[in-house]
Amino acid sequence: MSTLRVTAEKLIVLEHPNADALELAQVGLYRAVVAKGAYRTGDYAVYIPEQSVLPEELIEELGLTGKLAGARANRVRAVRLRGELSQGIVCRPAALAGADLEAAAGSGEDFAELLGVVKWQPPVPVSMSGEAVSAPDLLPWVDIENLKRYPDVFEPGEPVVLTEKLHGSCCLLTYTAATGEVQVSSKGIGAQGLALVETERNLYWRTVRAHGIPEVAARLAERLGAERVGIFGEVFGEGVQDLTYGATARAGLPGYAAFDVSAVIDGRLTWLDAAELLDGQLPLVPELWRGPFDRETVLAFAEGKETHSGRGLHLREGVVVRPVTERWSMLLGARAIAKVVSDAYLTRKGGTEYE
Template identity: 35%
Template sequence: MIWSVSKHLVSIKPHPNADALEIAKVGANQLVVRKGEMRDGDTVIFIPKDSMLPEIMQPAFPYAREGRVRSVQLRGEISMGIALSLNDISTFFGEDTRNLLELADFGEDISALLNIEKYEPQVPSHMQGEVDPVPIHVYYSQHDCNQYGTYRDELDFTERVVVTEKLHGSQGIYLFNRTEGEQWDIRVSSKGMLRKGLILKQSESNTYWQALKNSGLTEKVSTLQGNAIQVFTEVIPVQKGYNYGESRVTLRVFEVRVDGNILPYDSPELAAFRDLWVPVVYDGKFGKADLYALSKGKELVSGQALHIREGVVVRPYIDRKADDGEWLKLKVINPAYKETGEEFN
């Protein structure tokens, strides 16, 4: 999801675990708010997590430690930022700023006007590298997960869904373009890099390139038909405390696109990928899945339950979009999982 501070209309839903709280859908984002604090159709300015608040706002939000907005879990639901009313804007920034924001388009990035910047964690040197722009002829897409609480009503109780373990690593994205015969042009990136239209130059010291080599992913891609293959993966182990039993860097696959089409995880074409797929914890009717229970417990990757799982991701078996155009790839975070604030993508 692209970071931006922007104006939105709010949609309110009940909180499933707390009568005094509600779920506010702000764009594709989820907030947990006091009941009655907002109403359907209210206009708000949304400040997402990992925003650095200007000094004038910081005393009003003491839980934003060192001025940084963080996600918080309230009665089992994630709240992903701060929403300000236009009256709040007048209080913090004055009437002139409010007047400008009233003229702004919904969804327009207004972070510069409010002097709000995005926090960028320090990326370890072995995950950095020299970069190139993605060639103009190379097709690629992004993968994001939205909060389950915001979009759960978009899923039908009778439809088939697939629930997989959400791994705590770093998203590695691999682009394969067929040349002559069975040869491939291979391009490697991360979620953060590809957002900027950048790919990592090949390097034996780079984590994402190491994961490609150690996993044997190229050989598996060679079993597929098609000219443009995009593989979304979680590179592990790269985050402190989550080694998944691996002594060297590798990856697990959670989505494969062939010429722009997403393949179901159990399609015959992906047979070669089975040993690299993220663990599937449920496959069946949505109405019979307890997503909150499935989000808890230990990791399944190692088979040894070495540490907690970060959570789960639920998606329709045949991928589709919500009414607002967002893909229905929805995450439920384990209540025992705590962000350190230094995670990187």
């Protein structure tokens, strides 16, 4: 899940192909459906992204009562309006009347707190939770930003690799070489600096034991001369999320695919190529393509059927984009990595979004 920022943005306004009274306001590569004539290209407005939870008074002000997602009808999610995908909300809230939105866009000012907008937190099923303990040495996973929000993360023609984004639950494992300690957590629990106490009932611990991930991490730490090694993977199957890839997590061997590796070597955290280090040792997320970065190519690969099962059982969640050579992004203020989520995934019915 991406970080939450509610910012002022310069708009590009496009014609809605199927509605005379509607238009499309483009922010980055996102498009939000707006009333015709509300904005012109070059105007500045506030963009509230998907997975935002809005306060009741703002929902009422925007005329969205009963129209948003969730049990309380207060969560922003992607929808199709007259056939066009609308992602996020473009608006000019009364609380910002008189504000210089152009200046705010230039400075990157975040209006989330002022507007009372918070990030939606997915529920955590019992099988994915449990007793947690402080884990200051746990290597955490990071939020991946959406390429549609930050389309300039990669330079045109920069060598990149696309891997399939699987719909499961992120499993974090940290191995400490000096003590042999293994810490396991989820992304959400790990972000709090906590690890899960091992039990047979916990999905993540069952997965790491079943796939021998601690032993792989130990060998990798010795090979790299690392103080700590983090292996990050997706746990999936029936009983985890609505997309199963033909696996079951209710009994037996849960589905698992590794997608990233980090290591602390000589006191410095480094991100490494999971495919290069783990091939033949652990299941990996599928690599879909590599070549010179091109936005349209990436967007095209985000759509279609999943490939992990080898049978195209259901839709593809999306793709993750990385440079072939790991690097820092000044635009993100973090490592250069981004995702694109498929339109079909965003608008599917009956989907689950557990942490």
